[in-house]
Amino acid sequence: MSNKKNIPLFKVFMSPNVDNPLLDVIHSGWIGEGPKVKEFEEKLRAFFGNPYLTTLNNGTAGLHLSYHLAQNQDEYKSYFNNNKNEIITTPITCTATNTPIISTGAKIVWADVDPITGNIDPKDIENKITKNTKAIVMVHWGGNPCEIDKINEIAKKYNIKTVEDGAHSMGMEYKGKKIGNNSDYTVLSLQAIKHITSVDGGILMTKSEKDYERVKLLRWYGIDRTIREGIDLRCELDVAEAGYKFHMNDVCAIIGIKNFEHIDEILSKHRANALFYNEAFKAKSGITISPQNPDAKSSYWLYTLHLNNRDEVMKKLGEDGIMSSKVHARNDIHSMFKDFKADLPNAQKFNDTHLCIPVGWWVSRDDREFIAEKVIKYAK
Numbered sequence: 001m002s003n004k005k006n007i008p009l010f011k012v013f014m015s016p017n018v019d020n021p022l023l024d025v026i027h028s029g030w031i032g033e034g035p036k037v038k039e040f041e042e043k044l045r046a047f048f049g050n051p052y053l054t055t056l057n058n059g060t061a062g063l064h065l066s067y068h069l070a071q072n073q074d075e076y077k078s079y080f081n082n083n084k085n086e087i088i089t090t091p092i093t094c095t096a097t098n099t100p101i102i103s104t105g106a107k108i109v110w111a112d113v114d115p116i117t118g119n120i121d122p123k124d125i126e127n128k129i130t131k132n133t134k135a136i137v138m139v140h141w142g143g144n145p146c147e148i149d150k151i152n153e154i155a156k157k158y159n160i161k162t163v164e165d166g167a168h169s170m171g172m173e174y175k176g177k178k179i180g181n182n183s184d185y186t187v188l189s190l191q192a193i194k195h196i197t198s199v200d201g202g203i204l205m206t207k208s209e210k211d212y213e214r215v216k217l218l219r220w221y222g223i224d225r226t227i228r229e230g231i232d233l234r235c236e237l238d239v240a241e242a243g244y245k246f247h248m249n250d251v252c253a254i255i256g257i258k259n260f261e262h263i264d265e266i267l268s269k270h271r272a273n274a275l276f277y278n279e280a281f282k283a284k285s286g287i288t289i290s291p292q293n294p295d296a297k298s299s300y301w302l303y304t305l306h307l308n309n310r311d312e313v314m315k316k317l318g319e320d321g322i323m324s325s326k327v328h329a330r331n332d333i334h335s336m337f338k339d340f341k342a343d344l345p346n347a348q349k350f351n352d353t354h355l356c357i358p359v360g361w362w363v364s365r366d367d368r369e370f371i372a373e374k375v376i377k378y379a380k
Contacts, residue, residue, distance in 0.1 A: 005321040005370060010193035011362045013266060018258040025254045033220070036250035040198075040257050047263070048180040050205045052212035055253065056219055059167050059189030059202035061246035064100035065218055066185035066204065069211055070135035070161035071106060083107070088128050089137040090120040091332035091347050097139055097165050098331060106134065110332050110342040115349035116306060117290050119146040126154050133158065138183075139165040142356070143299030144292050145174045148182045161185065170195040171267045173297040180205035190256055195266050195301060198256030201248050218243035269361040270300040273368050277303055277359070280372035286379035288353075302327060303359035305375065310355050313378045317357070320374050327356045 025036060037055055045053045056062050071085050085106040089098055092113050101108050111124040118141035125136055136155050138146040148164070155162045164179065166172065167189040172179045180186045180203075190201035206212045217224060222243030248256075281287045288306035292298050307313050317324045330351045331337065332344065357371055 003320070005367065007322045007358050007363065007367050007371065009323040009325055009327075009356065009358050011360060012192050012197060013195075013259060013262065013361060014197075014255075015258040015262060017261070018255055021254050021258060022251070025250050028250075031251050032249050033225070033247045034250045036253035036257065037248050040248070040253040040260075043257065043260060044203060047260075048178050048205060050180045050186075052206045052209060053180070054204050054212065054215050054219060055190075055198075055248040055256075056202040056204055056246045057248055057252075058200050058246075059165075059187050059191065060096045060100060061219070061244065062185075062187035062202040062204035063097060063163065063165060064103060064244070065215055065246065066163045066187060067100055067104045067106065067135060068218070069185065069206075069214065070163065071104060084132045085134045086130060086132045087135045087137060088125055088133060090139050091330040091344060092118045092120075092141060092328065092350055093139040093165065093331065094167065094328050095331045095334065096167075097137060098337070101137075102336070107132075108332075108337060108340040109133070110340060110344055110347075112344045112346045113350055115346040116288060117141060117144060117293075118304065118350050118354065119144065120151070121346065122147050122150045122154060125151060129154075129158050129160070133160050135161045135163055137163045137165060139167075140169045140172060140179075142290070142302030142304050143168045143170075143172050144290065145169075145172060145179075145296040145298070147293070148174050152183060155184075163187070167191075167194070168301040169299050170301070171263060172299040174293070175295050183207065185211070190252075195270070195299065196256065196259050196263055198248070198252040198259070201252050201256060214241075217241065219246040221245065266361045267299060269363075270359055271298070273359045273363050274298070274300040274303050276365075276368050277357070277372060280368075281305065281375070284376055284379065287375065290354075300359055302356045305355050305357065306350075306353040307355055307375075307379050308353065309378070309380045310353050312380075313375065314355060316378045317371075317374055320370075322358065322371055322374060324355055324357050326351070326354060 088109045162183040164183045164186040186205045188203040190198040222239040290304040
Protein backbone atom coordinates (compact mmCIF):
# COMPACT_ATOMS: atom_id res chain seq x y z
CA MET A 1 0.00 0.00 0.00
CA SER A 2 1.42 3.39 -1.02
CA ASN A 3 2.27 5.87 1.70
CA LYS A 4 2.24 8.75 -0.80
CA LYS A 5 0.05 11.76 -0.02
CA ASN A 6 -1.11 14.77 -1.98
CA ILE A 7 -0.35 17.86 0.08
CA PRO A 8 -0.24 21.10 -1.94
CA LEU A 9 1.93 24.06 -1.04
CA PHE A 10 -0.93 26.44 -1.87
CA LYS A 11 -4.67 26.06 -2.06
CA VAL A 12 -7.51 28.45 -2.91
CA PHE A 13 -9.87 29.15 -0.02
CA MET A 14 -13.44 29.80 -1.09
CA SER A 15 -16.22 30.37 1.42
CA PRO A 16 -19.08 27.87 1.26
CA ASN A 17 -21.44 30.85 1.68
CA VAL A 18 -20.37 32.77 -1.41
CA ASP A 19 -22.59 31.23 -4.12
CA ASN A 20 -25.92 33.00 -3.61
CA PRO A 21 -24.46 36.46 -2.79
CA LEU A 22 -22.25 36.18 -5.88
CA LEU A 23 -25.21 35.34 -8.10
CA ASP A 24 -27.14 38.26 -6.60
CA VAL A 25 -24.35 40.66 -7.62
CA ILE A 26 -23.90 39.14 -11.08
CA HIS A 27 -27.60 39.63 -11.85
CA SER A 28 -27.98 42.96 -10.02
CA GLY A 29 -27.15 45.14 -13.02
CA TRP A 30 -24.16 46.62 -11.18
CA ILE A 31 -20.99 44.58 -11.51
CA GLY A 32 -18.42 47.40 -11.66
CA GLU A 33 -17.12 49.44 -8.73
CA GLY A 34 -20.20 49.97 -6.59
CA PRO A 35 -21.85 49.26 -3.23
CA LYS A 36 -20.05 45.94 -2.62
CA VAL A 37 -16.64 47.55 -3.08
CA LYS A 38 -17.65 50.20 -0.56
CA GLU A 39 -18.88 47.53 1.88
CA PHE A 40 -15.68 45.51 1.52
CA GLU A 41 -13.53 48.58 2.15
CA GLU A 42 -15.48 49.42 5.30
CA LYS A 43 -14.89 45.90 6.66
CA LEU A 44 -11.19 46.08 5.81
CA ARG A 45 -10.77 49.51 7.43
CA ALA A 46 -12.29 48.17 10.64
CA PHE A 47 -9.99 45.13 10.60
CA PHE A 48 -6.75 47.01 9.92
CA GLY A 49 -7.59 50.13 11.89
CA ASN A 50 -6.56 52.43 9.05
CA PRO A 51 -9.24 54.74 7.58
CA TYR A 52 -7.09 55.54 4.53
CA LEU A 53 -7.64 52.24 2.72
CA THR A 54 -8.62 51.62 -0.88
CA THR A 55 -9.18 48.38 -2.76
CA LEU A 56 -7.68 47.82 -6.20
CA ASN A 57 -7.81 45.24 -8.97
CA ASN A 58 -4.53 43.65 -7.81
CA GLY A 59 -1.63 44.14 -5.43
CA THR A 60 0.79 45.10 -8.21
CA ALA A 61 -1.43 48.11 -8.95
CA GLY A 62 -1.03 49.14 -5.31
CA LEU A 63 2.75 49.00 -5.61
CA HIS A 64 2.64 50.98 -8.84
CA LEU A 65 0.56 53.72 -7.20
CA SER A 66 2.87 53.73 -4.16
CA TYR A 67 5.95 54.24 -6.34
CA HIS A 68 4.10 56.92 -8.30
CA LEU A 69 3.20 58.82 -5.11
CA ALA A 70 6.65 58.43 -3.57
CA GLN A 71 8.22 60.04 -6.62
CA ASN A 72 5.52 62.67 -7.07
CA GLN A 73 4.43 64.63 -4.06
CA ASP A 74 3.29 67.30 -6.54
CA GLU A 75 0.41 65.73 -8.45
CA TYR A 76 0.96 68.00 -11.47
CA LYS A 77 4.48 66.77 -12.12
CA SER A 78 5.09 63.67 -14.21
CA TYR A 79 7.74 61.24 -13.03
CA PHE A 80 8.56 60.47 -16.65
CA ASN A 81 10.26 63.87 -16.79
CA ASN A 82 12.92 62.66 -14.36
CA ASN A 83 14.71 59.39 -15.00
CA LYS A 84 17.18 59.96 -12.15
CA ASN A 85 14.82 58.77 -9.43
CA GLU A 86 15.98 55.69 -7.50
CA ILE A 87 14.02 53.21 -5.39
CA ILE A 88 15.81 50.84 -3.01
CA THR A 89 14.34 47.36 -2.99
CA THR A 90 15.00 43.69 -2.34
CA PRO A 91 15.69 40.91 -4.86
CA ILE A 92 14.15 38.23 -2.60
CA THR A 93 10.55 38.61 -3.66
CA CYS A 94 8.17 38.09 -6.55
CA THR A 95 9.11 40.05 -9.66
CA ALA A 96 5.79 41.89 -9.18
CA THR A 97 7.45 43.91 -6.42
CA ASN A 98 10.01 45.36 -8.78
CA THR A 99 8.58 45.52 -12.30
CA PRO A 100 6.35 48.51 -11.36
CA ILE A 101 9.48 50.45 -10.38
CA ILE A 102 10.65 50.27 -13.98
CA SER A 103 7.13 51.07 -15.18
CA THR A 104 7.21 54.37 -13.28
CA GLY A 105 10.51 55.34 -14.92
CA ALA A 106 12.68 54.94 -11.81
CA LYS A 107 15.93 53.06 -11.37
CA ILE A 108 16.20 50.01 -9.13
CA VAL A 109 18.86 49.97 -6.41
CA TRP A 110 19.22 46.55 -4.80
CA ALA A 111 19.86 46.17 -1.09
CA ASP A 112 21.03 42.88 0.39
CA VAL A 113 18.98 40.77 2.78
CA ASP A 114 19.31 38.75 5.95
CA PRO A 115 20.56 35.36 4.71
CA ILE A 116 18.12 33.41 6.92
CA THR A 117 14.89 35.48 7.08
CA GLY A 118 15.22 36.84 3.54
CA ASN A 119 14.11 40.28 4.73
CA ILE A 120 15.87 43.43 3.54
CA ASP A 121 18.89 44.53 5.59
CA PRO A 122 18.54 48.05 7.11
CA LYS A 123 22.32 48.55 7.19
CA ASP A 124 22.65 47.89 3.49
CA ILE A 125 19.68 50.17 2.79
CA GLU A 126 21.50 53.10 4.36
CA ASN A 127 24.63 52.29 2.37
CA LYS A 128 22.66 52.59 -0.87
CA ILE A 129 20.90 55.94 -0.27
CA THR A 130 21.77 58.81 -2.61
CA LYS A 131 20.32 62.25 -3.28
CA ASN A 132 18.10 60.59 -5.91
CA THR A 133 16.53 58.01 -3.59
CA LYS A 134 12.76 58.45 -3.43
CA ALA A 135 11.56 55.31 -1.67
CA ILE A 136 12.56 52.18 0.25
CA VAL A 137 10.63 48.96 -0.33
CA MET A 138 10.38 46.29 2.36
CA VAL A 139 8.94 42.85 1.63
CA HIS A 140 7.85 40.83 4.65
CA TRP A 141 8.98 37.40 3.49
CA GLY A 142 6.34 34.77 4.26
CA GLY A 143 4.50 37.23 6.51
CA ASN A 144 7.43 37.74 8.91
CA PRO A 145 7.92 41.51 9.40
CA CYS A 146 11.08 43.34 8.42
CA GLU A 147 12.65 45.72 10.94
CA ILE A 148 9.96 48.27 10.14
CA ASP A 149 10.79 50.89 12.78
CA LYS A 150 14.49 50.84 11.96
CA ILE A 151 13.82 51.22 8.24
CA ASN A 152 11.31 54.02 8.81
CA GLU A 153 13.84 55.83 11.01
CA ILE A 154 16.37 55.68 8.18
CA ALA A 155 13.77 56.95 5.73
CA LYS A 156 12.82 59.84 7.99
CA LYS A 157 16.46 60.81 8.40
CA TYR A 158 16.81 61.24 4.63
CA ASN A 159 13.23 62.39 3.90
CA ILE A 160 12.42 59.26 1.89
CA LYS A 161 9.09 57.45 1.60
CA THR A 162 8.65 53.82 2.67
CA VAL A 163 6.58 51.15 0.95
CA GLU A 164 5.61 47.86 2.59
CA ASP A 165 4.95 45.03 0.17
CA GLY A 166 2.68 42.94 2.37
CA ALA A 167 1.60 40.44 -0.29
CA HIS A 168 2.42 37.61 2.17
CA SER A 169 1.17 39.45 5.22
CA MET A 170 -2.60 39.52 5.67
CA GLY A 171 -3.18 39.71 9.44
CA MET A 172 0.48 40.21 10.30
CA GLU A 173 1.09 42.28 13.45
CA TYR A 174 4.07 44.44 14.39
CA LYS A 175 4.49 45.81 17.92
CA GLY A 176 0.81 45.25 18.65
CA LYS A 177 -0.48 46.92 15.49
CA LYS A 178 -1.77 45.24 12.36
CA ILE A 179 0.08 45.77 9.13
CA GLY A 180 -0.93 48.99 7.39
CA ASN A 181 -0.28 51.39 10.27
CA ASN A 182 3.48 51.97 10.18
CA SER A 183 4.73 53.18 6.80
CA ASP A 184 3.78 55.73 4.15
CA TYR A 185 2.29 53.08 1.87
CA THR A 186 1.30 49.47 2.57
CA VAL A 187 0.12 47.06 -0.10
CA LEU A 188 -1.60 43.68 0.34
CA SER A 189 -2.60 41.08 -2.22
CA LEU A 190 -5.96 39.35 -2.58
CA GLN A 191 -4.68 37.08 -5.35
CA ALA A 192 -5.97 33.51 -5.68
CA ILE A 193 -3.66 31.66 -3.26
CA LYS A 194 -3.29 34.28 -0.55
CA HIS A 195 -4.87 33.93 2.93
CA ILE A 196 -7.93 35.77 1.60
CA THR A 197 -8.76 36.02 -2.08
CA SER A 198 -11.24 38.08 -4.05
CA VAL A 199 -10.21 36.02 -7.13
CA ASP A 200 -7.82 38.87 -7.77
CA GLY A 201 -7.49 42.16 -5.96
CA GLY A 202 -5.31 44.39 -3.86
CA ILE A 203 -5.34 46.77 -0.92
CA LEU A 204 -3.43 50.04 -0.57
CA MET A 205 -3.25 51.80 2.79
CA THR A 206 -1.67 55.22 3.16
CA LYS A 207 -0.52 57.19 6.17
CA SER A 208 -1.92 60.52 5.04
CA GLU A 209 -5.40 61.62 4.05
CA LYS A 210 -3.93 63.61 1.16
CA ASP A 211 -2.44 60.47 -0.39
CA TYR A 212 -5.65 58.56 0.23
CA GLU A 213 -7.76 61.13 -1.62
CA ARG A 214 -5.29 61.06 -4.47
CA VAL A 215 -5.30 57.26 -4.68
CA LYS A 216 -9.10 57.29 -5.04
CA LEU A 217 -8.68 59.48 -8.12
CA LEU A 218 -5.70 57.69 -9.61
CA ARG A 219 -7.31 54.25 -9.42
CA TRP A 220 -9.95 55.43 -11.93
CA TYR A 221 -8.15 57.51 -14.57
CA GLY A 222 -7.79 60.53 -12.27
CA ILE A 223 -11.55 61.16 -12.33
CA ASP A 224 -13.67 61.81 -9.24
CA ARG A 225 -16.49 59.28 -9.53
CA THR A 226 -18.46 60.82 -6.68
CA ILE A 227 -19.31 64.03 -8.57
CA ARG A 228 -22.73 63.97 -10.21
CA GLU A 229 -23.04 67.67 -11.06
CA GLY A 230 -23.10 69.16 -14.53
CA ILE A 231 -25.07 68.76 -17.72
CA ASP A 232 -23.59 65.34 -18.50
CA LEU A 233 -22.06 62.60 -16.30
CA ARG A 234 -18.57 63.88 -15.36
CA CYS A 235 -17.95 65.05 -18.93
CA GLU A 236 -17.20 68.62 -17.81
CA LEU A 237 -14.66 67.59 -15.16
CA ASP A 238 -11.03 68.60 -15.59
CA VAL A 239 -8.63 65.70 -15.00
CA ALA A 240 -5.54 67.15 -13.33
CA GLU A 241 -3.39 64.02 -13.14
CA ALA A 242 -3.27 61.00 -15.43
CA GLY A 243 -4.49 57.92 -13.60
CA TYR A 244 -5.11 54.25 -14.27
CA LYS A 245 -7.84 51.64 -14.38
CA PHE A 246 -6.85 50.01 -11.09
CA HIS A 247 -10.20 49.88 -9.25
CA MET A 248 -11.90 46.76 -7.83
CA ASN A 249 -15.34 45.62 -9.03
CA ASP A 250 -18.40 44.38 -7.11
CA VAL A 251 -18.01 40.79 -8.35
CA CYS A 252 -14.56 40.50 -6.80
CA ALA A 253 -15.66 42.48 -3.75
CA ILE A 254 -18.50 40.13 -2.79
CA ILE A 255 -16.15 37.16 -3.00
CA GLY A 256 -13.69 39.05 -0.81
CA ILE A 257 -16.43 39.92 1.69
CA LYS A 258 -17.57 36.32 2.11
CA ASN A 259 -14.03 34.93 2.30
CA PHE A 260 -12.98 37.61 4.78
CA GLU A 261 -15.54 36.26 7.25
CA HIS A 262 -13.08 33.36 7.76
CA ILE A 263 -9.89 35.39 8.31
CA ASP A 264 -9.43 34.55 12.01
CA GLU A 265 -9.90 30.82 11.40
CA ILE A 266 -7.47 30.83 8.46
CA LEU A 267 -4.76 32.75 10.31
CA SER A 268 -5.05 30.56 13.40
CA LYS A 269 -4.52 27.41 11.33
CA HIS A 270 -1.47 28.82 9.55
CA ARG A 271 0.04 29.86 12.88
CA ALA A 272 -0.74 26.58 14.64
CA ASN A 273 0.94 24.58 11.88
CA ALA A 274 3.99 26.85 11.99
CA LEU A 275 4.34 26.46 15.76
CA PHE A 276 4.19 22.68 15.34
CA TYR A 277 7.03 22.83 12.81
CA ASN A 278 9.09 25.08 15.08
CA GLU A 279 8.99 22.42 17.79
CA ALA A 280 9.48 19.51 15.38
CA PHE A 281 12.55 21.00 13.71
CA LYS A 282 14.13 22.55 16.79
CA ALA A 283 17.79 21.48 17.09
CA LYS A 284 17.43 18.96 14.27
CA SER A 285 20.62 18.31 12.32
CA GLY A 286 20.76 19.85 8.85
CA ILE A 287 17.71 22.10 9.36
CA THR A 288 17.77 25.83 10.09
CA ILE A 289 14.46 27.47 10.97
CA SER A 290 13.89 31.00 9.76
CA PRO A 291 13.60 33.08 12.96
CA GLN A 292 10.54 35.25 13.43
CA ASN A 293 10.70 38.92 14.39
CA PRO A 294 10.34 38.97 18.21
CA ASP A 295 8.35 42.23 18.05
CA ALA A 296 5.76 40.72 15.76
CA LYS A 297 3.21 38.09 14.92
CA SER A 298 3.79 36.49 11.54
CA SER A 299 0.94 35.66 9.19
CA TYR A 300 2.88 32.54 8.13
CA TRP A 301 1.77 32.58 4.53
CA LEU A 302 5.02 30.68 4.02
CA TYR A 303 7.01 28.47 6.35
CA THR A 304 10.68 28.70 5.37
CA LEU A 305 13.49 26.30 6.21
CA HIS A 306 17.14 26.29 5.21
CA LEU A 307 18.71 23.01 4.11
CA ASN A 308 22.20 22.32 2.80
CA ASN A 309 20.72 19.67 0.48
CA ARG A 310 17.65 21.72 -0.42
CA ASP A 311 17.19 20.46 -3.97
CA GLU A 312 17.53 16.82 -2.92
CA VAL A 313 14.96 17.28 -0.13
CA MET A 314 12.55 19.06 -2.49
CA LYS A 315 12.78 16.17 -4.97
CA LYS A 316 12.21 13.50 -2.31
CA LEU A 317 9.29 15.38 -0.75
CA GLY A 318 7.71 15.53 -4.19
CA GLU A 319 8.05 11.76 -4.51
CA ASP A 320 6.13 11.47 -1.22
CA GLY A 321 3.35 13.74 -2.51
CA ILE A 322 4.45 16.82 -0.56
CA MET A 323 4.76 19.95 -2.65
CA SER A 324 7.60 22.28 -1.65
CA SER A 325 9.26 25.17 -3.43
CA LYS A 326 11.56 28.16 -3.18
CA VAL A 327 8.39 30.12 -4.15
CA HIS A 328 10.52 33.09 -5.19
CA ALA A 329 14.18 33.20 -6.16
CA ARG A 330 16.37 36.29 -6.36
CA ASN A 331 14.99 38.27 -9.29
CA ASP A 332 17.79 40.76 -9.76
CA ILE A 333 19.40 38.28 -12.19
CA HIS A 334 16.56 38.53 -14.75
CA SER A 335 17.45 40.12 -18.07
CA MET A 336 14.90 42.89 -17.54
CA PHE A 337 16.95 44.10 -14.56
CA LYS A 338 20.36 43.92 -16.29
CA ASP A 339 20.97 47.67 -15.91
CA PHE A 340 20.83 47.45 -12.10
CA LYS A 341 23.33 44.72 -11.19
CA ALA A 342 24.73 44.59 -7.64
CA ASP A 343 26.83 42.29 -5.48
CA LEU A 344 24.39 40.66 -3.02
CA PRO A 345 26.16 37.81 -1.21
CA ASN A 346 23.48 37.27 1.45
CA ALA A 347 20.71 37.15 -1.13
CA GLN A 348 22.66 34.37 -2.81
CA LYS A 349 23.07 32.50 0.48
CA PHE A 350 19.33 32.68 1.07
CA ASN A 351 18.67 31.64 -2.51
CA ASP A 352 20.93 28.58 -2.25
CA THR A 353 19.29 26.96 0.79
CA HIS A 354 15.72 28.18 1.41
CA LEU A 355 12.70 25.93 1.01
CA CYS A 356 9.02 26.49 1.79
CA ILE A 357 6.81 23.62 2.97
CA PRO A 358 2.99 23.45 3.28
CA VAL A 359 1.73 25.41 6.31
CA GLY A 360 -1.73 26.60 5.33
CA TRP A 361 -5.28 26.09 6.57
CA TRP A 362 -5.65 22.86 4.52
CA VAL A 363 -2.73 21.09 6.30
CA SER A 364 -4.17 18.66 8.86
CA ARG A 365 -2.43 17.38 11.98
CA ASP A 366 -1.67 14.11 10.23
CA ASP A 367 -0.33 16.03 7.23
CA ARG A 368 2.03 18.21 9.25
CA GLU A 369 3.36 15.21 11.18
CA PHE A 370 4.00 13.41 7.89
CA ILE A 371 5.72 16.48 6.40
CA ALA A 372 7.94 17.01 9.46
CA GLU A 373 8.90 13.34 9.57
CA LYS A 374 9.97 13.37 5.92
CA VAL A 375 11.91 16.66 6.13
CA ILE A 376 13.84 15.38 9.17
CA LYS A 377 14.51 12.10 7.39
CA TYR A 378 15.92 13.70 4.23
CA ALA A 379 17.80 16.70 5.66
CA LYS A 380 21.59 16.37 5.88
